[in-house]
Amino acid sequence: EDKVVQSPLSLVVHEGDTVTLNCSYEVTNFRSLLWYKQEKKAPTFLFMLTSSGIEKKSGRLSSILDKKELFSILNITATQTGDSAVYLCAVNRGAQKLVFGQGTRLTINP
Amino acid sequence: SQTIHQWPATLVQPVGSPLSLECTVEGTSNPNLYWYRQAAGRGLQLLFYSVGIGQISSEVPQNLSASRPQDRQFILSSKKLLLSDSGFYLCAWGRATYNEQFFGPGTRLTVL
Numbered sequence: 751e752d753k754v755v756q757s758p759l760s761l762v763v764h765e766g767d768t769v770t771l772n773c774s775y776e777v778t779n780f781r782s783l784l785w786y787k788q789e790k791k792a793p794t795f796l797f798m799l800t801s802s803g804i805e806k807k808s809g810r811l812s813s814i815l816d817k818k819e820l821f822s823i824l825n826i827t828a829t830q831t832g833d834s835a836v837y838l839c840a841v842n843r844g845a846q847k848l849v850f851g852q853g854t855r856l857t858i859n860p
Numbered sequence: 861s862q863t864i865h866q867w868p869a870t871l872v873q874p875v876g877s878p879l880s881l882e883c884t885v886e887g888t889s890n891p892n893l894y895w896y897r898q899a900a901g902r903g904l905q906l907l908f909y910s911v912g913i914g915q916i917s918s919e920v921p922q923n924l925s926a927s928r929p930q931d932r933q934f935i936l937s938s939k940k941l942l943l944s945d946s947g948f949y950l951c952a953w954g955r956a957t958y959n960e961q962f963f964g965p966g967t968r969l970t971v972l
Contacts, residue, residue, distance in 0.1 A: 846954050
């Protein structure tokens with residue numbers, strides 16, 4: 751059975767800290783790995799990763815994929831209160847079907 | 861640019877009542893469409909997806925059904941709601957040529 755596991759499930763840090771969120775997966779027919787940010791409502795797309803070792807970066811957020819060890823990390827540097835959200839990892843296993851992890855709830859305290 | 865709409869935003873329904881949630885997409889043609897459910901504190905579970913009008917695939921056996929009467933319209937239905945149907949329902953669209961999916965604003969359903 752396809753599985754995506756995120757850790758930690760919950761994280762509380764102070765503004766300005768750097769955080770690393772983890773996502774490991776076991777899926778057949780891996781196509782890509784996606785990260786989403788979910789605040790109150792719909793998840794918003796952050797990154798899509800298809801190749802190992804190539805970092806994707808957007809401002810203070812960055813992500814990298816290791817297809818040999820079957821995991822990805824999402825880094826956020828110099829965190830701000832606006833980064834507080836649930837971060838979701840999903841793996842595309844073909845036919846455009848996404849398998850989601852349970853999410854990491856990140857809380858940034860001022 | 862593409863936009864995805866869902867309504868209603870919130871819904872409170874008694875057990876045993878019917879359900880109809882609607883999703884429409886603008887700015888694209890022949891999208892793949894998806895219905896997900898998110899239970900409190902959980903990840904997203906794929907319920908149905910559709911690659912074209914009248915083509916529906918179900919991912920999990922359940923009390924719900926889906927229909928796609930038009931190219932950019934996706935409907936989630938139930939004849940009789942159960943307590944366990946409560947959750948946050950998200951519609952998403954994607955393309956066969958790329959992997960990202962984009963989500964609508966969601967409907968929070970509470971079954972009492």
